[in-house]
């Protein structure tokens with residue numbers, strides 16, 4: 001633990017007790033997992049108010065929890081009109097608010113119905129950025145994005161697919177709960193440059209491992225990136241041990257990998 005740059009990765013944890021509490025509640029298994037979790041700690045808590053200040057964010061979250069689509073859409077459209085970075089919008093507003101929704105649901109402060117409503121409003125809000133997202137020209141690169149079998153959390157995967165489009169890649173997003181044999185068949189058919197998998201709940205790790213075994217056997221040269229909140233509970237070492245598989249937790253790091261692949265593709 002002593003080699004972990006805590007001051008850098010978890011800037012918003014104020015005391016060592018905060019850190020201990022987070023570590024306890026998540027049963028983090030390694031420094032790498034803790035570093036991974038820092039992504040969610042920093043994005044979901046604290047005052048990440050680059051796009052929205054605390055007051056604006058609180059108003060947005062209240063509107064989301066109240067099911068007030070128009071108020072949320074007005075706030076988001078205002079940001080899009082200011083030409084903000086869509087990834088920042090995704091992380092600082094959509095991801096952050098859904099993590100806050102999740103916390104309230106976990107504490108029984110809101111019903112499943114309210115959580116579903118907030119999620120469905122957020123899914124609709126993504127489309128406000130689509131005129132900008134799909135307006136550009138495409139590079140000759142493509143990716144398949146999918147949730148593993150039994151994984152129903154699809155917004156992270158959708159954001160990954162949108163990040164591909166933002167970067168001029170063609171993204172095929174298959175959505176939630178994709179059976180392994182169908183995923184393999186689709187990859188065979190499309191021959192993408194990369195595969196990206198999303199996993200949110202830790203109990204789906206066996207499905208992910210099974211998928212990686214099959215993917216490595218059938219497509220040994222296919223770079224496969226895996227991300228999602230499940231890694232806050234561990235598992236990244238196991239996933240990284242597969243050839244060509246790599247855990248990537250943020251959209252920014254994912255973009256860096258796209259750049260690398262573009263460079264290699266152009267050079268080769």
Ligand code: B12
Pocket residue numbers: 090091094095098099100101102103105106115119150151152153154155156157159160196197198199200201202203225226227228229230233248249250251254
């Ligand atoms: C909405 C929601 C649901 C919805 C999902 C609907 C939908 N259309 O997606 C439904 C109702 C289906 C659901 C079900 C369940 N859920 Co739920 N859910 C949520 C909630 C509130 C929001 C999820 C979300 O969209 N987040 C926002 C997205 C944008 O964040 P993200 O997925 O982390 O993605 C970001 C990054 O991780 C990254 N990323 C993600 N994937 C990838 C992939 C790559 C390659 C890369 C580079 C990056 C990347 O990019 C994104 C942007 O930064 C979360 C709370 C939370 N903390 O997220 C709980 C949460 C994920 N759910 C949870 C649970 C427990 C469940 C259930 C087990 C509940 C139950 N008892 O039935 C089931 C499991 C269903 C299943 N088999 O999958 C827990 C998971 C905890 C754990 N131990 O794993 C959470 C954290 C809630 C909590 N606080 O306890 N849920």
